[in-house]
Amino acid sequence: MADVPVNSKIALTGGLDFWHLHPVPEADLPSIMVTDGPHGLRKQETSASDHVGLGASEPATCFPPAVGLASTWNRELVGEVGVALGEEAKALGVGVVLGPGMNIKRDPRCGRNFEYFSEDPYVTGELACAFVDGVQSQDVGTSPKHFAANNQETDRMRRDSQVDLRTLREIYLDAFRKVVTRTQPWTVMCSYNKLNGVQVSENRWLLTDVLKDEWGFEGLVVSDWGAVWDRTRALKAGLDLEMPANPQHEAAAVAAYEAGELDEATIDEAYRRVSRIVRMAADGAADAPESFDVDAHHALGRRAAEHAIVLLSNDGVLPLAQDADVVVIGEFARTPRYQGAGSSRVNPTRLDNALDRLNEIAGRDLPFAPGFSTHPRKPAPDGAHDEAVELARQGGTVLLFLGLGEAHESEGYDRDDINLPAEQLALLDDILAVNSDVVVVLSNGSSVLVPFADKVRAVVEGWLLGQAGGPALADVLHGLVNPSGKLTETIPVRLEDVPSYVNFPGDATGVRYGEGLFVGYRGYDAAGRDVAFPFGHGLSYTTFEHSDVTATASGNDVTVSVTVTNTGDREGREVVQVYVSKPESAVVRVPRELKGFADVTLAPGESETVTIDVPADELAYWSVLDEAWVVEGGEYRIAVGASSRDLRGEASVTIEGDAPFRPLGLSSTMGEAMANPAFAEMASTLLGGSPFAADDESLGVDAARMMADFPLAGLAGFTGRSTDELQSLLDQVNAKSGA
Ligand code: BGC
Numbered sequence: 209m210a211d212v213p214v215n216s217k218i219a220l221t222g223g224l225d226f227w228h229l230h231p232v233p234e235a236d237l238p239s240i241m242v243t244d245g246p247h248g249l250r251k252q253e254t255s256a257s258d259h260v261g262l263g264a265s266e267p268a269t270c271f272p273p274a275v276g277l278a279s280t281w282n283r284e285l286v287g288e289v290g291v292a293l294g295e296e297a298k299a300l301g302v303g304v305v306l307g308p309g310m311n312i313k314r315d316p317r318c319g320r321n322f323e324y325f326s327e328d329p330y331v332t333g334e335l336a337c338a339f340v341d342g343v344q345s346q347d348v349g350t351s352p353k354h355f356a357a358n359n360q361e362t363d364r365m366r367r368d369s370q371v372d373l374r375t376l377r378e379i380y381l382d383a384f385r386k387v388v389t390r391t392q393p394w395t396v397m398c399s400y401n402k403l404n405g406v407q408v409s410e411n412r413w414l415l416t417d418v419l420k421d422e423w424g425f426e427g428l429v430v431s432d433w434g435a436v437w438d439r440t441r442a443l444k445a446g447l448d449l450e451m452p453a454n455p456q457h458e459a460a461a462v463a464a465y466e467a468g469e470l471d472e473a474t475i476d477e478a479y480r481r482v483s484r485i486v487r488m489a490a491d492g493a494a495d496a497p498e499s500f501d502v503d504a505h506h507a508l509g510r511r512a513a514e515h516a517i518v519l520l521s522n523d524g525v526l527p528l529a530q531d532a533d534v535v536v537i538g539e540f541a542r543t544p545r546y547q548g549a550g551s552s553r554v555n556p557t558r559l560d561n562a563l564d565r566l567n568e569i570a571g572r573d574l575p576f577a578p579g580f581s582t583h584p585r586k587p588a589p590d591g592a593h594d595e596a597v598e599l600a601r602q603g604g605t606v607l608l609f610l611g612l613g614e615a616h617e618s619e620g621y622d623r624d625d626i627n628l629p630a631e632q633l634a635l636l637d638d639i640l641a642v643n644s645d646v647v648v649v650l651s652n653g654s655s656v657l658v659p660f661a662d663k664v665r666a667v668v669e670g671w672l673l674g675q676a677g678g679p680a681l682a683d684v685l686h687g688l689v690n691p692s693g694k695l696t697e698t699i700p701v702r703l704e705d706v707p708s709y710v711n712f713p714g715d716a717t718g719v720r721y722g723e724g725l726f727v728g729y730r731g732y733d734a735a736g737r738d739v740a741f742p743f744g745h746g747l748s749y750t751t752f753e754h755s756d757v758t759a760t761a762s763g764n765d766v767t768v769s770v771t772v773t774n775t776g777d778r779e780g781r782e783v784v785q786v787y788v789s790k791p792e793s794a795v796v797r798v799p800r801e802l803k804g805f806a807d808v809t810l811a812p813g814e815s816e817t818v819t820i821d822v823p824a825d826e827l828a829y830w831s832v833l834d835e836a837w838v839v840e841g842g843e844y845r846i847a848v849g850a851s852s853r854d855l856r857g858e859a860s861v862t863i864e865g866d867a868p869f870r871p872l873g874l875s876s877t878m879g880e881a882m883a884n885p886a887f888a889e890m891a892s893t894l895l896g897g898s899p900f901a902a903d904d905e906s907l908g909v910d911a912a913r914m915m916a917d918f919p920l921a922g923l924a925g926f927t928g929r930s931t932d933e934l935q936s937l938l939d940q941v942n943a944k945s946g947a
Pocket of ligand 1: 551
């Protein structure tokens with residue numbers, strides 16, 4: 209490093225251009241390329257470079273975006289997609305894939321939710337780990353993003369996300385913590401926004417204290433594209449690489465170094481981290497193949513899509529017989545909506561639609577009408593609506609493909625509401641007036657309201673399924689694939705029910721994460737609010753029974769087991785979910801939290817006992833008072849089920865916990881003090897003479913309860929004891945209990 213001039217070292221902390229890093233000939237470092245994105249590569253020519261998906265890119269497999277991948281709840285499959293992405297990256301000469309996107313879906317209006325896994329940090333973290341391990345197994349890097357608390361697109365470059373520390377740790381950082389500590393991603397991408405008043409790219413607490421020091425992150429921190437306002441301040445905070453290149457920022461950093469305002473040690477540290485990753489990428493590229501297996505990856509994309517489709521409701525109309533009398537309505541059947549708009553947009557190697565596959569299965573060309581346009585500003589030709597209604601009137605089952613067009617949800621802006629376009633809802637109403645035999649198939653990147661769910665015979669949520677999603681949908685409709693996806697986001701009854709409703713998206717003063725821990729199902733459950741379809745929900749063409757739920761503890765680690773039986777008449781896959789509650793707690797708790805899941809594929813009549821580990825780590829809460837993760841001792845309830853609101857069995861388990869000893873002080877309350885047995889024993893001595901000491905019914909109140917929130921300092925006056933005297937009694941209590 210010593211032989212590398214400081215200017216070259218500074219140069220390596222910023223890109224060479226939009227997608228490349230600088231070469232450093234003195235250190236024998238080549239230039240490497242990084243590229244979007246989470247579910248397929250977007251390798252652009254330098255001449256077509258942009259970060260919002262407008263310019264052309266080389267063909268690559270478009271796998272299901274995170275919204276679809278997540279609905280598979282299948283770590284192995286997500287890992288396989290990661291491996292395939294790694295292979296494609298290698299073949300295309302890309303050293304780091306800019307993904308996975310792993311922000312929490314705080315609000316369904318976030319325009320970029322399709323690129324994120326879930327409203328829940330557990331499933332997000334688990335699947336992100338599988339993804340990163342998959343890609344990195346190919347000696348290609350990843351970039352979990354956007355770190356952190358970047359949960360909306362509105363004013364995304366500046367908005368201050370105001371999040372309390374416990375919520376931040378438990379909801380918004382935890383999946384990142386998991387992915388960093390378990391998989392050591394090569395890079396982490398810092399987000400555009402501010403976090404609690406500090407621009408994230410300059411947030412030393414986040415990038416250095418937490419990410420690097422506390423979690424032991426060994427890779428480099430790269431900025432989101434254009435997230436750096438001042439390279440010098442960013443380097444000091446722990447950013448290592450500014451993307452894309454910004455020559456002014458580089459010159460200013462050189463000037464800051466020359467003026468003695470930027471230490472060489474800080475530059476060296478960023479240089480060390482970046483050069484290490486460049487070397488890893490260069491080594492990985494050494495055996496790069498010239499191409500990848502386009503067909504095999506397309507087939508993998510189709511398998512992933514098959515696992516991702518969520519059957520929301522079904523009165524028995526599905527699966528359709530091969531020769532069923534059906535008509536197909538909706539442009540999405542012919543022109544699939546299979547990915548989202550913005551930087552993650554892939555130029556697919558091929559694109560299959562549902563209509564062709566439906567025709568293939570039927571062995572004839574089914575009657576089809578597009579009905580509407582998928583673009584909000586390009587209306588369908590006159591007569592399209594009426595033609596579709598006319599087709600529905602002719603009878604048969606109507607397969608109605610509805611959804612959001614590309615322009616309805618995108619990187620860069622949020623949705624104003626979560627309705628399907630009015631034109632499509634009107635079409636549905638008019639169709640129902642002439643034919644009640646309707647199956648709705650949805651394509652959308654984040655939840656939409658489904659007020660029609662009980663007026664139609666089945667609703668299939670197809671999310672965004674990538675380039676091979678169309679045939680997967682057709683196969684599910686016909687039962688050639690038994691659906692097994694489950695929701696990783698709640699579908700609410702009304703937008704107003706969403707826990708973040710009033711706080712989203714804030715204003716120029718910031719966005720308050722006022723719902724705190726009560727994000728997604730945590731919030732709906734706490735408020736006892738009805739939802740259209742709960743987190744974790746998804747039907748199958750077979751049925752499953754969950755029985756014999758047990759939970760056993762070994763230390764503070766818990767192991768859950770459940771027997772799952774396929775009670776129907778076809779093979780199927782069930783995703784078993786474990787939800788943990790802590791009924792008695794010293795801190796605010798949400799009603800239940802997902803802390804484990806496993807999937808099992810069973811033949812008709814077959815049973816399997818599934819074991820799911822819930823390590824102590826997962827039981828911990830972030831204690832703001834102790835500035836540490838704490839596992840409370842006591843009883844935990846473990847519920848196992850097919851969704852967050854379809855819990856089939858429960859067990860309870862008691863653990864000791866690892867709560868740190870908190871000495872009593874004068875600001876401790878009576879309630880806190882009385883919970884300490886040593887204090888309780890001495891209480892009458894301490895309180896001697898005070899009317900509150902008496903367990904006297906004539907007081908007419910529950911004295912103990914009345915005093916519970918009274919700080920001990922305040923008691924000095926009532927008991928006639930001096931503060932010093934009280935303190936020395938507390939010292940004795942502390943010595944006894946701390947020992
Ligand atoms: C996006 C990132 C993306 C980058 C490069 C940004 O606008 O937020 O997710 O990786 O552009 O395209």
